[in-house]
Amino acid sequence: MPYLICEDCDMSYEVDSGEDPSLYICSQCDGPLIYAEKLGEYGPGPEASEITKIGSSTFTEKMVSRYNFIMYIAAAIFFLSALALYFGYYFAILPLVAFSGIIVSISSRRRSWKKGDKGEKIVAWCLDELPSCIIFNDVNLPSGRGNIDHVIVSPNGLFVLETKNYKGRFAVKGDEWFYKKDKRLIKSKSNPGKQIKRNALSLKKFLNHYMDMDKVWINSLVVMVNGRVDIIDPTPHYNIIRPSQIERAVKIGRSKLDLDTIYSLSCLLQDYSSEMVYRAGYWPEEWTQ
Structure with a gap:
């Protein structure tokens, strides 16, 4: 159930x-x-001793920390301004009004980044359950536009994941996403479809500089982590799935990779990822030395 x-x-x-x-x-x-x-x-997933994680904070985590810091500073100045106004220093009304607006704006942005961070962590936990995969979280390619949430390298293929923590009803029409409000469809400013296709293309171009990628298909997955989202008319050009469906999607990947290719891909990606995750004992011992 x-x-x-x-x-x-x-x-x-x-x-x-x-x-x-x-x-x-x-x-x-x-x-x-x-x-x-x-x-x-x-x-928490498998026992920590079964999993090796190498890396640092993701870009989303750093943005959450940055907005938390800005929020604390703005709140402190707002409080001091309110205190000064209380004691009759009327000039304090200017920073009080200014920083009240800043707090509202920062609060909205911080909430958005925290929502994205939670979604990425949920997917990362699910990826920890994949025994025969090497996972790269928060991949920042030198020629890419923005970061790639997750890349999976497995014997069943190469996968790019875009994580979204949306709620509501969405319709997918070709390359465009629309959200349903009442009985109307409104074009969404954020477009996971274009993001995932752009990320897959950036990854392919990056890898093509170092190895032959003509026979390697990059599987594109948009992962919707919120239970309060409904997708109407999903597109055939990329898969829109739940976190619980990741394992099945990986098992039916469209291209098979041999160990040499997996090793080469992993060597190329590890320097551009915030975190690399794999299960100890599954891969050849010389890979992890």
Whole structure:
């Protein structure tokens, strides 16, 4: 039986067959719920001793920390301005008004980055469950536009993942995404389809400089982590899946890779990734020395 999980207050809810999970929010905190096929799907994953992780903070984590710092500074100045105004220093009204606007703006941006960070962590936990894969989180290519959330290198192929923590109803028409508001379809400013295709192309161009990629197909996956999202008319040009469907998508990859190719791809990608993850004991010992 599937579940909806709230990571903010650690609550979980069973979803009966036929129910629409997008209608639910957490009864404790009114926060978004994450869809999972089984309870514990987004737990800590395999034992730490089974997994090797090499790397640092991702770009999204750094942006969350940056906005947290700016938020604390702005809040402190706002508080001091309010205190000064209370004691009759009326000139303090100017920074009070200015920083109230800054706090509102920063709060919205910080919330957006935190939402994205949570989505990437959920997918990263799911990727930890893949035994025969090498995972690269937060890949920043020298010629790329923006970062790639996740890249999977496995015997079943090469995969690029774009993680989205959206909620609501979306329709996909070719390369465009629209969100449904009442009975209208409104063009979305953010377009996961174009992002995933651009990232796959950037990765292909980067790898082509060092090795023959003509026979290697890059599988594109858009991963929707929020249980309150519904996709209408998904496109055939890339897969739109839930985190629980990643393992199956990897198993049916369109191109097979031999160990030499996997090793070469991993050597090229590790210097451009914030984190590389693999299971110790699965790969040849000389790879991990």
